[in-house]
Amino acid sequence: MSSKNETLIDIRGLKKTFPVKASVFSSKSIPLKAVDGVNVQIRKGETLGLVGESGCGKTTVGRCVLRLYEPDRGRVWLDPDPAVVAEVEQFDLEYEQLQSQLDDVIAGGRIRGAGQKSRELKNRIRKNRNTARRKAMQQDILSMGPDQMHKMRRNVQMVFQDPWASLNPQMVVSDIIGEGPYTYGTHKGARLNKWVMELLDKVGLPRNAANRYPHEFSGGQRQRIGIARALALTPKLIVCDEPVSALDVSVQAQIINLLISLQDDFELAYLFIAHDLSVVQYISDRVAVMYLGKIVELGTGEQLYNNPRHPYTISLLGSIPVADPEIKTQERILEGDVPSPVNPPKGCTFHPRCPNRIDSCSQIIPVLEKSQDGHVIACHNPPNG
Amino acid sequence: MDNVLEVKDLATYFFMHDYIIRAVDGVDFTLGRGETLGIVGESGCGKSITSMSMMRLVPDPPGRIISGEISLKGRDILKISEDEMRKVRGNEISMIFQEPMTSLNPVFTIGFQISEVLRLHRDIGKQDAIKEAARLLRMVGMSDPEERVNEYPFQLSGGLRQRAMIAIAMACEPTVMIADEPTTALDVTIQAQILRLMRQLKETKDTSIAFITHDLAVIASFTDRVMVMYAGVAVETSTVHEIFKNPLHPYTQGLLGSVPVLGDRKVNADGSRKLLNAIPGSLPDARRFPRGCRFAPRCPKAMKKCWEAEPAKVEVAPGHQVRCFLHHDEVRVISKRDLGAAGKRVLKNQQKISGKKKGSADGSKTDTPIARN
Numbered sequence: 001m002s003s004k005n006e007t008l009i010d011i012r013g014l015k016k017t018f019p020v021k022a023s024v025f026s027s028k029s030i031p032l033k034a035v036d037g038v039n040v041q042i043r044k045g046e047t048l049g050l051v052g053e054s055g056c057g058k059t060t061v062g063r064c065v066l067r068l069y070e071p072d073r074g075r076v077w078l079d080p081d082p083a084v085v086a087e088v089e090q091f092d093l094e095y096e097q098l099q100s101q102l103d104d105v106i107a108g109g110r111i112r113g114a115g116q117k118s119r120e121l122k123n124r125i126r127k128n129r130n131t132a133r134r135k136a137m138q139q140d141i142l143s144m145g146p147d148q149m150h151k152m153r154r155n156v157q158m159v160f161q162d163p164w165a166s167l168n169p170q171m172v173v174s175d176i177i178g179e180g181p182y183t184y185g186t187h188k189g190a191r192l193n194k195w196v197m198e199l200l201d202k203v204g205l206p207r208n209a210a211n212r213y214p215h216e217f218s219g220g221q222r223q224r225i226g227i228a229r230a231l232a233l234t235p236k237l238i239v240c241d242e243p244v245s246a247l248d249v250s251v252q253a254q255i256i257n258l259l260i261s262l263q264d265d266f267e268l269a270y271l272f273i274a275h276d277l278s279v280v281q282y283i284s285d286r287v288a289v290m291y292l293g294k295i296v297e298l299g300t301g302e303q304l305y306n307n308p309r310h311p312y313t314i315s316l317l318g319s320i321p322v323a324d325p326e327i328k329t330q331e332r333i334l335e336g337d338v339p340s341p342v343n344p345p346k347g348c349t350f351h352p353r354c355p356n357r358i359d360s361c362s363q364i365i366p367v368l369e370k371s372q373d374g375h376v377i378a379c380h381n382p383p384n385g
Numbered sequence: 386m387d388n389v390l391e392v393k394d395l396a397t398y399f400f401m402h403d404y405i406i407r408a409v410d411g412v413d414f415t416l417g418r419g420e421t422l423g424i425v426g427e428s429g430c431g432k433s434i435t436s437m438s439m440m441r442l443v444p445d446p447p448g449r450i451i452s453g454e455i456s457l458k459g460r461d462i463l464k465i466s467e468d469e470m471r472k473v474r475g476n477e478i479s480m481i482f483q484e485p486m487t488s489l490n491p492v493f494t495i496g497f498q499i500s501e502v503l504r505l506h507r508d509i510g511k512q513d514a515i516k517e518a519a520r521l522l523r524m525v526g527m528s529d530p531e532e533r534v535n536e537y538p539f540q541l542s543g544g545l546r547q548r549a550m551i552a553i554a555m556a557c558e559p560t561v562m563i564a565d566e567p568t569t570a571l572d573v574t575i576q577a578q579i580l581r582l583m584r585q586l587k588e589t590k591d592t593s594i595a596f597i598t599h600d601l602a603v604i605a606s607f608t609d610r611v612m613v614m615y616a617g618v619a620v621e622t623s624t625v626h627e628i629f630k631n632p633l634h635p636y637t638q639g640l641l642g643s644v645p646v647l648g649d650r651k652v653n654a655d656g657s658r659k660l661l662n663a664i665p666g667s668l669p670d671a672r673r674f675p676r677g678c679r680f681a682p683r684c685p686k687a688m689k690k691c692w693e694a695e696p697a698k699v700e701v702a703p704g705h706q707v708r709c710f711l712h713h714d715e716v717r718v719i720s721k722r723d724l725g726a727a728g729k730r731v732l733k734n735q736q737k738i739s740g741k742k743k744g745s746a747d748g749s750k751t752d753t754p755i756a757r758n
Contacts, residue, residue, distance in 0.1 A: 053572035218667045248427035249599060253643035253663035260658050275572070278602075282645035282661075305647055319577035321606035323644050325625045333581055334574040337542045 007080060008236055008269050009042040009065065009156075014074035016060050020342060032342045034060040035071070036293035039368065042237065047263065047270040049284030049301070051277050051316075053338055057293040058273045062239045065271065066156055067141060067149065076141040078152060079236075084139060091132035098125050154184055157230035161242035163222035167214040173200075173225055174210035180232045199228040202265065203258060220251035227258065231266060239271045244279060256283055277320055281305055289313050292341055292349040295368065299375040310377045311356045348380065356383050389560050389593050390416040390439075390478075395453035397431075397438045400446065400727040403734040404672045408434040408448070410617040411719070413698065416561060419591045423608035423625065425598060425640075429668050431617040432597045436563045439595070440480055441470050451722045458560065476506040479554040483566035485546035489538040495522070495549045496534025502556040521552040526582055544575035548582065555586060563595045568603065580607055601644050605629060610704075613637050616669055616679040619698065623705040633707045635684045639664035678710070686711060695719070 015037055019029035035057040042048045050058045064071040075092075077085055102121040105114055136143040141152055157180075160166035167176055174196045181187040187195045197207050203224040214222055223243060230238050240259070244252040260283060262268060274280050280287055281301045288298045289312065297310040308314045315334045336353050339345055345352050351361040358381045366378040392414050399406040409431040416422050426432045437443050438450050441462065455462050462473055482488035490498060499521055500514030509517065515534055522530035525548040538546055547567060554562055564583070568576040580603065587594055596608055604611055604625065611628045613621045613636065621634040632638045642662030653659050666683040675681055681691040690710050697717035698708045708717070724731075 053574065220667055248668070249601070249640060250427060250643050250664040251667060253645075253661040254665070256645070257660040257663055260660060264658070277573070278645045278647045281647055316573060317647070319573045320647065321577075321580070321600075321602040323602040323605050323629070323641070323646055325605045325629050333577045335578070337544055337575065338572070 006044045007041050008044045008046075008078070009271075010075075010077035010080050010085070011038055011040050011042075011061070011065065012075045012077070014038040014061065014064055014071055014076065016057075016064055016069055016071045030342055033293050033344065034341060035064065036344075038074075038290075038293075038295055040288055040295060040298065042269050042271060044236070045263070045267050045269055046286065047272055047284045049280035049287040050271065050273045050290060051275060051280045051287060052290035053275065055292075055338055055341060056290040057341075058275075058290050059241055061290075062158070062241050062271055062273045065141065065237075065239055066153075066158055068158075071142060074142065075136065077139050078141050078155065080139050084135060088132055088136045088140070091128055091135070095125065095128050095132070098128060154180075154233045155236045156239065157233065157235040157237070158239045158241065159223070159226050159230050159243045162246050163219050163226060164246075166226055167222060169214055172211055172213055173205075176214070176225060177210075177228045177232050180229065184233060186233065195232070196228075199231055202231065202262065203228045204254075218251075219247055220254060223247060223255055224258065227255075227262070231262065234266060235268070237269045237271065239273070241273045242275070243272075245274060245276065252279070259283065277316060289316065292338065292344050294349065294378065295376075296350065296379070297375075297377045298368070303373065303375045307375070309375065309382045310379050311354050311383060312350050314383065315355070348378075356381050387418055388415040389418050389458055390595075391454070391456045392435075392439070393454040393456075395435065395438055395455065396451040396722060397434050397443055397448060398451050398722075398724070399448045400724075400731050403731060403738050405724070405728065405731055406671045407617050407674060408671065409438060411698075411717070412453075412612075412614070412617075412619045414612050414619065414622060416593045416595060418560075418593055419587065420610065421587065421594045421596055421608045423596050423598065423604040423611040424614060425601060425604050425611060426614035427599055427668060429616075429671060430614040432614050433565055435614070436480065436565050436595065436597055439561075439563060440474060440478065441467075446727065449725075449727060451724065472506070475502050475559070476557045477559050478561045478563065479557070479559040481547075481550050481554045481562065481564040481567045483569055485543060485550050485570070486538065489546060489549065491538055494535050494537055495541070499534075499549070499553050499556055502553055506557050518552070518556075521556055522549070524555070524586075525549075525552045526578075527552075543571055544578060547571060547575075547579055551579075551582065551586070555590070555592075558590055559592065561593045561595065563597070565597045566599070567596075569598065569600070576603075583607075601640065613640070616671070616674055618679060618708060619706075620680065620709070621705075621707045622698075623702075623707075627702075627705055633701065633705070633712055634680075634709045635686050635711070636664070636680045639683075639685075678708075 014035055016035040017031035017033050020032045022028045022030050038061055040048065050061060052058045060069060063069045065076055098121055102118060102125065105118045105121065108114060133143045137145065137148060144152060177199055178192050178196045181192055181195060196210060200207055200209055205221060205224050214225065217225065244255050247255060256279065263270065272280060272283055284301055286298065286300050287304050288295045289310065291312050297304065297313045304313060308317055319333060334353050339352065347362040347364055348366050351357045354361065360380050366380050368376050368378045370376045392412060395409055395412045397409040399408055412435055414422060424432045424435065434443065439455055443450060450463060453463065457473065457478060462470060496515050496518045499518035503509050503514045503517055519530040519534050522533050527533050527545060527548055541549065568579050571579060586592065598604060608625050611623060611625050612619050613634065615636050621637050628637060629641065632641055639662065643664060645661060664683055669675060669679060669682065677693050678691040678696055681687045684691065688710060695717040696708050696710045697715040698706050699713040699715050700706045701712045
């Protein structure tokens with residue numbers, strides 16, 4: 001498919017911090033860096049998997065894409081025009097420079113003309129931000145105003161983790177599924193009804209489900225309702241936040257199959273967030289591995305599984321028991337716990353647990369580097385070349 | 386291998402207001418010395434109730450062990466008094482729970498909670514018990530155990546809490562340890578650490594472990610024998626190699642087909658996306674299990690017979706028992722279970738309700754927590 005190479009979503013420099021209280025009685029808060037500079041693209045019709053242990057920021061990335069959390073920094077381009085992206089990138093670069101100049105002036109203290117200069121700089125920064133926002137507004141989800149957001153939400157939908165909590169218990173299924181099309185006016189009256197029935201067929205629910213309430217369904221069926229709701233506006237991207245982890249193994253397989261077959265019917269792209277690497281590897285075209293708010297490795301499922309290059313991915317794969325008693329996995333067990341994101345280690349955040357660390361790991365933050373086959377890692381000293 | 390634990394025809398029912406949940410209904414297994422038995426099944430299949438029955442921790446009311454025999458080193462622990470059971474619990478048979486946060490007491494230090502077990506079962510002073518607790522914490526791989534004994538559960542991470550749980554369970558060097566989903570709440574890298582620790586302890590102390598989980602991959606890497614449960618009954622029991630290589634029961638086959646294996650090919654020969662072999666349908670309602678084989682409604686190979694009678698558990702190959710008519714013809718004869726006064730009460734309530742609202746016999750469909758558990 002040629003359309004697979006067009007970028008649908010381009011996440012750049014995404015950052016999100018949450019304030020946490022320094023201690024129970026303190027009024028001070030310290031920032032917890034949940035997502036710390038994530039860059040990733042999702043192509044049309046593609047499934048991008050996002051894996052990592054709890055607290056690595058994978059859910060936050062998914063929620064930031066829909067602005068369910070308001071990110072601090074970064075841009076999320078939807079259907080981007082490369083010219084606009086490049087232009088805004090220039091403005092962002094200029095902004096960084098101006099900001100650092102301003103910091104210098106402030107650090108210089110109260111010297112002659114400092115006040116004048118800082119005022120000038122602040123003015124230029126404000127102008128720069130305003131122009132950048134105006135230019136980015138149509139395509140950057142994070143710069144959009146309410147009207148654009150309303151339009152955007154048609155294209156990006158979400159399936160939530162907990163099917164017991166994500167459906168309104170007071171609404172019947174047809175209202176839950178039909179609310180989106182009703183609000184957007186895409187289907188009205190009898191046509192809306194027909195569309196809901198069609199969706200129920202698609203997700204494998206009986207048509208008489210339409211007039212029942214969520215509590216009458218099992219976990220797997222509820223997740224199907226959630227998927228039908230996400231599909232109702234025929235979006236281009238569905239963010240699936242751990243859609244199968246609350247389900248039983250046999251039901252989990254049904255939902256995975258459903259998601260795969262819907263992708264072909266609706267030409268969907270998925271951002272598939274899960275902690276279970278075997279599920280992610282199964283459903284995804286490309287997989288990004290996250291550790292403490294950063295992507296450490298990104299590659300196709302095969303690349304990641306057959307040739308993992310980041311030490312974290314290698315030990316993650318080594319930690320997963322294989323469902324075959326004949327295969328004894330190599331014991332590559334990581335020691336220690338994931339460090340607290342409030343106070344992450346300096347340099348590469350993985351270095352305290354890394355079996356391959358070298359001196360520079362504790363000093364310099366590694367950046368993502370692409371190899372020729374499109375396999376991306378952030379590591380100073382990747383094992384086996 | 387001599388058997389340290391033998392469970393025969395265990396049945397645990399829950400007597401609710403107007404219905405009975407047959408949570409465990411005929412489970413038999415043995416556990417040899419130093420052996421690990423995996424009990425695998427989906428939620429609601431009765432695996433946790435089986436383990437709670439073994440500890441005699443089923444809340445009564447509403448739950449009651451209706452029939453069965455659980456002999457620990459030749460002694461039936463269902464027949465002994467509660468006082469005697471207290472001496473067994475934690476001493477000869479102990480348990481690791483799933484949620485290390487909710488099963489540790491938040492207001493006592495880790496050291497206190499470990500020493501409590503020791504002081505209950507052994508003649509040991511308070512100070513010595515704390516010292517012993519520190520030694521146990523070192524054994525489960527905690528750094529600075531002398532300081533950790535004074536810490537509270539909230540100060541520890543999930544993995545460390547589970548290590549503390551294991552220390553409590555191992556404190557009296559029990560013969561049998563029941564691990565009820567000990568790694569489900571943990572991340573994979575921490576899970577690997579905990580499994581390695583349990584494997585080391587098992588080998589050095591020769592403890593028998595009943596390992597309950599829904600994760601087939603953990604079963605494959607950790608256990609010697611496997612019992613697969615579905616809707617309160619054990620459908621297949623065999624060695625771990627047999628189960629994975631030659632599963633006989635359609636449910637076991639379906640379960641194995643449902644799990645994506647890392648590195649599996651995702652595309653068929655004709656270029657279409659490969660789908661998982663999912664089991665259709667969902668788990669039956671615990672209040673009204675099907676009359677015949679409980680898996681029949683979801684079974685791709687169900688025959689007429691399956692809907693009418695329940696298959697017996699038959700040993701079809703040495704050490705390989707299966708409960709399915711595809712492999713034998715024996716019908717299960719359920720011994721008459723004495724439901725007692727609680728059963729009569731439920732029956733009376735049932736009649737009262739069905740008399741009251743005729744027509745809407747189906748009743749409400751809300752799940753009780755126990756039906757889902």
